[in-house]
Amino acid sequence: MSKKIACIGVGNLGRAWAAIFARAGHEVALYDNAPGAVAAALPAIESTLNSMAEADLVEDVAAAMARIRPCETLTDAVAGVDHVQESVIEDVEVKRAIFRELDRAAPPDAIIASSVSSIPPSEFMANLEGGARCIVAHPVNPPHLIPVVEIMLGPSTSEETYDACCALLSGVGQVPVRLNKEIFGYVLNRLQFALINEALHLVDGGYVSAEDTDKIIKYGLGRRWAFMGPFETNHLNATGGIEEYYSKFQGAIGGTIKELFLEPHPLNPELISRLAEEMERTTPVADVPARQEWRDRQLMALTGHFGDMQPEKD
Amino acid sequence: MSKKIACIGVGNLGRAWAAIFARAGHEVALYDNAPGAVAAALPAIESTLNSMAEADLVEDVAAAMARIRPCETLTDAVAGVDHVQESVIEDVEVKRAIFRELDRAAPPDAIIASSVSSIPPSEFMANLEGGARCIVAHPVNPPHLIPVVEIMLGPSTSEETYDACCALLSGVGQVPVRLNKEIFGYVLNRLQFALINEALHLVDGGYVSAEDTDKIIKYGLGRRWAFMGPFETNHLNATGGIEEYYSKFQGAIGGTIKELFLEPHPLNPELISRLAEEMERTTPVADVPARQEWRDRQLMALTGHFGDMQPEKD
Secondary structure, eight states: OOOOEEEEOSSSSHHHHHHHHHHHOEEEEEEESSSHHHHHHHHHHHHHHHHHHHHTTTHHHHHHHHHHHEEESSHHHHHTSSSEEOOOOOOOOHHHHHHHHHHHSSSTTEEEEEOOSSTTTHHHTTOTTGGGGEEEEEEEEEETTEEEEEEEEEETTOOOHHHHHHHHHHHHHHHHEOOOOOOOOHHHHHHHHHHHHHHHHHHHSSSHHHHHHHHHHIIIIHHHTSSSSEEEEEEEETTTTTHHHHHHTTTHHHHEEEEEOSSSOOHHHHHHHHHHHEEEEEEGGGHHHHHHHHHHHHHHHHHHHHHHOOOOOO | OOOOEEEEOOOHHHHHHHHHHHHOOOEEEEEEEETTTHHHHHHHHHHHHHHHHHTTOSSSSHHHHHHHEEEESHHHHTTTTTTEEOOSOHHHHHHHHHHHHHHHHHHHEEEEEEEOSOTTTHHHTTTOOTTGEEEEEEEEETTTTOOEEEEOOOTOOOHHHHHHHHHHHHHHTTTEEEEOSTTTTHHHHHHHHHHEEEEEEETTTSSOOOHHHHHHHHIIHHHHHHSSSSSHHTTTTTTTTHHHHHHHHHHHHHHHHHSSSOOOOOOHHEEEEEHHHHHHHHOOOOGHHHHHHHHHHHHHHHHHHHTTOOOOOO
């Protein structure tokens, strides 16, 4: 069932959302308050769709592009929509202003979802008349190649809104997960930086190089985490499952956890410079754009390998 | 160049090492001091090699099996070898005793590598006459399907030993990484449990379910970490590389790190039971063995996808 979607803000995230919704058969209205931004976004979206087509993630790029409608006003963009995906800059005042405006302008039964990545929803979704239909849907960069979307409920978000938002996102091939309560940094980035904080301490202390840390992840932990999470990994580490695993290895697990650095690394410029020097040897900054393309091709190849991120067929 | 290897201890790790070395063309002597253990290991190794053959990771299982020689004594097993891979139980007294015995019995120029996973090498490699040729080579389970091996230098390990051990392991398709100094839990498990500690706090606090935590990894962070580490991920997050990324997002990164739980989760039985109940709904304990086979097939498929873990050709 084709729906009407408004993508508000057309930076990298907004463009990816437009590609995601349009390839799945939805009608997409595009709006950005920066003059010329929407016009600049269209060829970028087409380029994204073309690269997805090479990986069999889009069947008909021209048809998908034909479903995208550039708009000159926010009111025009949200007229008659089922879902608004807001992806403006990460600034609490800007988010407050756009949510007030969207809540006034969007049809009363439309869902208004924010791509916000760290500001807690209570800071910009509180005291809105339509607070029940406002929700956080935080994607991972690049959203058209990484399935997970963190859904965080705001102070008045209804369960109906949660269900409808998840249904829409699952239908376009993403994987929504539920964050039950507000927490700074949300979950994905907290998990990422818990690991990175430990890694920074280890590199800073001279225990291991940044390059070997990367190898430990990509040739070690990442092999398992590509298709099962850490708890399932634990669960499959003992024939009696996770309970047997944690009781059998209580000493080793608890002992390792107690020995972790468990203090915020100061992110001092000296260490960041050392990391930069080390990265320069493997991927010089001049090669970063080419390596970013390599990364996206690797992500597309993994999508093909796992056969996911496909929109539901009508 | 075919080498002579002794695998001492034939539990899961020792069996996997035997398969790894034999498929790469090396001669493998097998020894375990438990009566009947070596005889029991042979069909298990053959079964591992057969499953690897299905994934094009072994060409000739019979030829690989013919290179494995069961031994009745440790002296016989280490006679004339180039490399000893010790994989006996994780107990410091047992490790001390076996290293004394191996250092006496193995040829003076043979390397003696331990599969030890957490005991620091100084606790069992100190005061050995041949300390220079002793080293830690800690694999990840299952080693024949996960490439990384943590190489930790002991108190007297020579650089020659490090180089030779890495050359051997790279030659059989593994990926050795260097840990420069002793640290409890080594690096891979510290990184794993830094992330898991944060995850335990988040699940315990009701922010997210264990199932959704697993989804955040496998459909989110794990997509990137399957082919690049966390530092390369950071490096590719800004066109100016890791230095630009950390200065641009200093506030968000440092802010998230400061907000991490950063205290050891108590691993209380109530939470472990809750995790077990939740896992039971997705993978009942009765299905764990079948799911372990699924995991190994997934790992083999990823090996095929990335085209690695192949031994060097002569």
